[in-house]
Structure formats: structure tokens, C-alpha cells
Amino acid sequence: MILEIKNLCASIDEKEILKGINLTINPGEVHAIMGPNGSGKSTLASVLAGKSDYEVTSGSVTFKNQDLLDLDPEIRAREGLFLSFQYPVEIPGVSTANFLKASVNEVRKHRGLEPYDAMEFLKVMKKELELLEMDKSFLSRSLNEGFSGGEKKRNEIFQMAMLDPVLSILDETDSGLDIDALRIVAEGVNKLRNTERSFLIITHYQRLLDYIVPDFVHVLYQGKIIKTGTKELALELEERGYDWLKSEVPSLEEVQ
Amino acid sequence: MSVDSFVQNFKNTFETAQKALNGSSKFYPNVVRANAFESFLKSGIPTTKNEEWKYVNLFPFFSIDFQFSASQVISNEFAIFIKDSIESINPDVALVLVNGKILPQLCKNLDSYEGKILGLDQYYNEHPDEFTTLFHSLQLSPNTIFENVSTALSFDGFVVQYDKNVVTEKPLFLLNFIDTTNNHIVIPTRYIVKAEKLSQASIIEQTLTFGPNTSLSIATSEVFVDEQANVTIVKLQNDKKESIVLDSMSIAQKSSSTVTSTTVSYGSSLIRNNHRAVHNGSNVHTNMFGLAIAQDKQVIDNHTEIDHATAHCSSTESYKHILSDSSTVVFNGKVYVREQAQKTNAYQSNKTILLSDTATINSKPQLEIFADDVKCSHGATCGGIDEEAIFYLRSRGISTKDAMSMLTLAFAEDVIMKIENESVRTRIEEDFLTLLSNRTK
Numbered sequence: 001m002i003l004e005i006k007n008l009c010a011s012i013d014e015k016e017i018l019k020g021i022n023l024t025i026n027p028g029e030v031h032a033i034m035g036p037n038g039s040g041k042s043t044l045a046s047v048l049a050g051k052s053d054y055e056v057t058s059g060s061v062t063f064k065n066q067d068l069l070d071l072d073p074e075i076r077a078r079e080g081l082f083l084s085f086q087y088p089v090e091i092p093g094v095s096t097a098n099f100l101k102a103s104v105n106e107v108r109k110h111r112g113l114e115p116y117d118a119m120e121f122l123k124v125m126k127k128e129l130e131l132l133e134m135d136k137s138f139l140s141r142s143l144n145e146g147f148s149g150g151e152k153k154r155n156e157i158f159q160m161a162m163l164d165p166v167l168s169i170l171d172e173t174d175s176g177l178d179i180d181a182l183r184i185v186a187e188g189v190n191k192l193r194n195t196e197r198s199f200l201i202i203t204h205y206q207r208l209l210d211y212i213v214p215d216f217v218h219v220l221y222q223g224k225i226i227k228t229g230t231k232e233l234a235l236e237l238e239e240r241g242y243d244w245l246k247s248e249v250p251s252l253e254e255v256q
Numbered sequence: 257m258s259v260d261s262f263v264q265n266f267k268n269t270f271e272t273a274q275k276a277l278n279g280s281s282k283f284y285p286n287v288v289r290a291n292a293f294e295s296f297l298k299s300g301i302p303t304t305k306n307e308e309w310k311y312v313n314l315f316p317f318f319s320i321d322f323q324f325s326a327s328q329v330i331s332n333e334f335a336i337f338i339k340d341s342i343e344s345i346n347p348d349v350a351l352v353l354v355n356g357k358i359l360p361q362l363c364k365n366l367d368s369y370e371g372k373i374l375g376l377d378q379y380y381n382e383h384p385d386e387f388t389t390l391f392h393s394l395q396l397s398p399n400t401i402f403e404n405v406s407t408a409l410s411f412d413g414f415v416v417q418y419d420k421n422v423v424t425e426k427p428l429f430l431l432n433f434i435d436t437t438n439n440h441i442v443i444p445t446r447y448i449v450k451a452e453k454l455s456q457a458s459i460i461e462q463t464l465t466f467g468p469n470t471s472l473s474i475a476t477s478e479v480f481v482d483e484q485a486n487v488t489i490v491k492l493q494n495d496k497k498e499s500i501v502l503d504s505m506s507i508a509q510k511s512s513s514t515v516t517s518t519t520v521s522y523g524s525s526l527i528r529n530n531h532r533a534v535h536n537g538s539n540v541h542t543n544m545f546g547l548a549i550a551q552d553k554q555v556i557d558n559h560t561e562i563d564h565a566t567a568h569c570s571s572t573e574s575y576k577h578i579l580s581d582s583s584t585v586v587f588n589g590k591v592y593v594r595e596q597a598q599k600t601n602a603y604q605s606n607k608t609i610l611l612s613d614t615a616t617i618n619s620k621p622q623l624e625i626f627a628d629d630v631k632c633s634h635g636a637t638c639g640g641i642d643e644e645a646i647f648y649l650r651s652r653g654i655s656t657k658d659a660m661s662m663l664t665l666a667f668a669e670d671v672i673m674k675i676e677n678e679s680v681r682t683r684i685e686e687d688f689l690t691l692l693s694n695r696t697k
Contacts, residue, residue: 049651077653089648093666102662103652110653142666159652 001026002167002198003048003068008059009223010047017043019223020059025167028195032209033202034234035220036242041202042086044220045171048200049083050076063167077103078110082165084156086172090144096155097139100125104162128161132188149176157188168192169200174208186211206238219245258319259301265442267297269324270408285380285410288392292407299401308399311586311618312557317500317526322472323439324409326355334435337466338362345462346679347429354433356443357412370424371457376413376446390415390448394478394506394534402502403530406444406476413446418455418485427458427488427677432475436467436498445475451485451513458488460680465499470525472500479505481513483537488516490675494523494687497552504530511537518674519558520684522549522691527556533571534563535597546575547671549691550583550615557586562602564593567627570601576671577608578664579615586618589634595626604634609641609667611660661692 001024008021017040025031035041047054048061050073061068064079071079091099104124105115116124129136132154144152153173160168170189174182189199189212201212209217209231217233218225219242227233227245237245270293280286301318302309330338342350342364349369352362358373360366366373380387395403406413416428434443451457465471473495481487493501501524507515521527533542548556562571577585587606608617621634641663649659665688672688675681 051647072656073647073650074653074655077651083651085648085651089642089644091645091648091663091666093669094662099649099652099662102658103649103654106653106655106658163652 001062002064003200004062006060006062008044008047008061009057010043010054011057012043012054016057017054017223018047021220021223021225023218023225025198025200027166027198028193029216030193030199030201030212030214032214032217032234033200033220033225034204034206034217034237037204039220040223041220042171045083045086045169045200045202048081048169049073074106075110077163077165078107080164080166082160082163082168084153084160084168084170084173086175088144088147088152088156090142090147092142092145094143095140096143097125099143100159100162103159107163125162128158131161131191132158133184134158150178150181153177153185154181154188157185161188161192166196167198167200169202171202172204173201174203174205182208183211206234209234221245258321259315262318262322262442263297263300265322265324266405266408273409273411283377283380284384284388285377285391289408289410292392292404295397296401296404296408299398299404302401308559311588312526312528312555312584314526320440320470322442322470324442326435326441326443327438328355330354331435331437334433334437334466337464338433341433341464342431345429345431347431347460348426350429350431351416352431352433353412353445355435355441356432356445358414369426369428370418370422371428372417372419374415374417376410376415376448379415379417379448390450390478390480392478394508394532399530402474403476403504406446406474406504409444410446413448415448415450416457416459418449418451418457420452421454422452423456424458427460427490430459430461432461432463432473434463434465434471434473434499436465436469436471438467438469440469440472442472442474445473447477449477449479449487451479451481451487453482454484455482456486458490458676460490460492460677462492463495463499463501465495468498470498470500471495472502474502476504477506479507479515481507481509481515483510484512485510486514488676489518490677490680491517491519491521491529492680492684493519493521493527494684496523497525499524501527503528505532507531507533507542509533509535509537509540509542512539513537514541514543516543516545516674518545518547518671520547520672520675521556521558522687525554528559529557530559530561532561532563535566535569537566538568540566540569542571543674544571544573545671545674547668548575548577548585549668549688550577550579550585551691552581552583554583555585556583557588559586559588559590561590562592564591564597564600564602564630566594567596567598567600569597571603573602573604574671575606576668577606577617578611578668579608579617580611582612582614584616584618586620587636588618588620588622590622591624591632591634593623593625593627593630593632597627598629600627600630600632602630602632606636607667608636608638609664610638611640611664657693661689664692665689
């Protein structure tokens, strides 16, 4: 397996958000996590990426046979974990190309590969840009600065393609995307799918899952996975909403 | 005590020079020098009670025994230092000063340079009327203090003259080498830039100290920019730690002229810049950019002044500071908009990143507006590096340290990008990254 989350509990400012998550992801699998607002979806993504605002109070996360929670965020990235941010940060003054070159070469170094020289790097970048139907003027622009919502998300997927991760977490990558951008992003992901790479897709809506068909769908509610199924579960959620599930887990309601 | 010895040494030096004048004390440039000499004796070294100097106590910096006379012999070691430095800077055109004097044999391609270099006295002999309107004409008493030191001792001062319509291709590097092998030494420099109508020129200044003792560079320049002329000045203040820089530049601009000054400071133990521009005509534009990177106990003090004395002119001022350790930075930005200066458009911004809890920034925008139909804005910010941005970069495999460097450089980049000369720009970026990576976490 790539990732094994056991009984993970995490809090922010002493408020418990994750209340015992269990999830196992094997190589090549695509998992989707759905759930209403405030259920803890983005917290899970942030904890996995190593954001220090969150405190893990109990449980464990094993990533490629290592204790993930023990690794610094940059080491997680170099080991092949990628988070596509829901709200990518704008960084004025750092060009996308320079940033990516530093990033890709750090990751390559960690994996025992030669860093790319300028020419090789440009070649690889151009190829991935085409994949995401992005203009190469992207590269000279400051990272995410003044990018539209769609451009930011495409830039995230572009970075994902460049960094060649084994596990990609897409945190509401579909939010703020129009239908064309959604298709392009999904195609980008689909082209990267293979028997080695795994994905954890966090989304509100079933729409993205029309394009990226998941192997498993989990419903996160009040910090716990309350139901797991296949892609049909997503369709059912789209049709019926989350309320019917809430009533299926009365114990949680009572706790609340 | 040693402040007194500075004044005493200055007095002796001037009086010795005065005796050597052989009766030419009525010669106009010497009259100006003598007046400046008297003025400095009157003012002395300013204390923190002087409003213009309130943030920086100069006295500790003057506690060492500075000598005014440098050895005229260039040692082998110093000669090698000069040669290596020039090779590494690799200027197309260079005016080289050694201990305050122009050394023609070290200058580079001045003969084919479009601008002319003349001694102050020579310039007066050739253009007496013009000279009296230029030399020391932009100094404002009582704020003029160290300017008087360099004017009084301006026997080696010079004029860089750009005739009407002259368009220079390459920047002029003004390289000021100081040898401190024998003692702590004061080197006053004094020059005038005269850019006539429609001329275009670019000057890059740098002081390089050699030897174990401390150098004190007291530099004063006046820059006269005539109608439709365009002058660019870069001051690269990256001298070694055993140095002090007191730099004063006064710019006077006529109609439709543009001046862009960019000052990048990250060397020396103390840097004080007094940079002023006064508008005298319409459609004048002044750009003043600055970047200061202060570490350890460094003190960098930028005093700027833009005097909108005439209507329909504009100015853009942007200063950025990055402070770590126990450094101190001052930004005092005066903008005057005189009563008749209607339709002025003045913009000022100064932004600071504090990388330590013990660094100090004193930021003082000072706008005095007497006209009523003007657009003036100013802003000052101060803070740390954005934690969200650091996490974003770390989540892409970049270490915290590299992320900090990248973000700090990004903060400084828009000022660095104002410098047209690519080799100077590259040099600043490289030095910058070295400085940041040497920083103890």
C-alpha cells in the first residue's frame, strides 16, 4: 500500500476536527472523499501535507512504509506526496519557471536523479504545458499572482505533472472551475493515472468524478468516514444529498 | 574626544591645503571651499538632537582615529586588489579614483566615452559663469553638514559633462578605491554631473575598501539634468564591513527630464544617504528606488527628499528593507509639493521585512503639500515573511531556508529589476543569496 491512515485524530486551536479517520490507499487507486461543509475534508488534506497549524492528537499515518507524520513537509513532497491546494498562494516576484525548477530539482536530487539543466527543464515543462493546454507565458509570470481561479488550479495540476508524485491529494480542485477548465484538469489527471500513481480527490460535488472515475468513494462527516462505496455512491449522494446518510448514523448525531 | 580629533584633523588638512594655494584663495572654487570649511566648523558632527540625524548616533562611529591624508604610494597588494576588482566588475567604461584622486592610467575607455571628465577648477576656468550656478548650489543650510566636508576638500573634485544631444551607450562606472593599510582614513569625494538638453547617460557608483582599517567615504554629488535629458544613477553600496559611507546626492531637473536613481545597500557598518531631487520645470519625472539589506549591527539610513517646486511633474519612490539580527534601518522620505506645483503626481512606498525580533526600522514618510490639485500617495508596511507562502514552497519540496531566500529575494526583486545593467543585477542577486544563506537560523 501507499498510504495507511489509522484512527487519525487532529485538532486546530484545541477544537477536534478529525475524529478517527481510517483509510488505506493502494498503488494505482483513485479514492474520492466527499462530504458536507465543515466535515474535515480540507483538514485531512492539510494534515497529510504537514501544515503545522493542525495538531495530530492520536492515530498514525504510514506513507511508503514510513511514519508520514514524522516527516517535514518538504520531505513528504520529495518522497512523492503532492497536495493540490484549494487556494494556491500568490507569490509575487517568484517566477513560475524558477520556482518549479528549484522544486523539481530538489525532488530529483532526493530520488537520486541528476538535476535538470536549463534546456532539459524547458523541454519537460513545455511538454506538460501542452498537456494542460497552458500558454508558456505562464512560466515567466509570478507564481499564481493575478491568476484566475481556473489558471491557479491548472497551475497546480501542471506542478503535479512536473513533480511526478506517487500520491496526489486534490483538495477541491474543481471548485471555481468552469466546465472547460474542469475537463482540462481532469484530462491532465487521467493522463497521469497508472498502476503506480494513486490519487485522493477531495470534492463537494460528483461533477468532477464524471471525468475522473474513482475506484472508491468515501463520505466524511463530522470528522469520520461514515460510508465507503464505489463511484455509484457519488451518484447517489448527488441525487439524495447527505441527509439520508446523517440519519443512517444516529450515533454521531447524538454525540454532536 | 575623537569627534574632536576628527574636526581637528579636518581643520589641519584644510589649512595645509590652503597654504599650498599660493595666493589663489580669491579663486572662486577656493572661496566656495573656504565657506564650506567654515560652515562645517560651525555645525560640527551632528548629534541625535538634530532632527535630520535623530535615529542614528554617529558618535560611536567616530570613536576611531580617522586620518585625512592617504599614502600616495600604491602598494603591490593594493594594486592587485584594484586590478582584480576591476576585472571582476568588468566595466566597459570606468572612471577610477584611488584614495579620492582620479588615476588616469587605471581608467577604462574614457577617451572614447561620450561624456567628458574635467577637474572642478578646470571647469571653472573654461565656464566660469556656468560653474557658479552649479558648484555647491544645491546645498541647503542648515542641513548641509558632511557635504561641507567634501566641498571644502574638493581639490580633486570633477565634473562629468554630457553635451547637448549626447547619448551614451554604455554606463560609466565610477569606482572609488580606498586603501586603509596604514590607518583609518577619510576619503571625501566631490563631483558634478551636468547633463545638457536631450542627453542620455547612466552612471554606476561603487566604493571598494582595501586593508584592515576603516574607511570613511564622504561623497557629495550634484546632478544637473537639463530639458529632456535622461540620467540614470545606480549606487551599489556593498563595501566591506570596515567602512562607513556618508553619501549625499542632490539632483536638479529641468522640463521634461527624467532621473532614475537606484541605491542598493548591503555593505559597510554605517550607510547614510541624503538623496534629494528638486524640480525646476514642467513634465519632470523622478524615480528614486532603494533596497537595503541589513545584518548584524549594521545601520542603513536613507533620507530622501523630492521637492515638487513646479507644476505638472511626477515622482515615484519605492524603498524596500530587509532586516535581520540587531540591524537598524531608517527611511525618512520627504515630499514637498509647493503652492505653485499643481497637478503634481507623487507616489511613495516603503516596505520592510523584519527577520528578527531585535532589528529596528524607523520609517517616516513626510509629505508637505501646499498645492490643492495634486495626487500624492504614500504607504509603509512592516512585517515578517508570509507563513502561508513558506508552507506552499515547502509542500513542493523546497526547504524552509531556501523558501525564505526565495521569498526574500522576490520581495527585493522589483527594486533590483530597476537596474538596467545586467552584470550589476546578477551580482546583487548572487550576493543577496549568499547573505541570506549565511544567515544563522
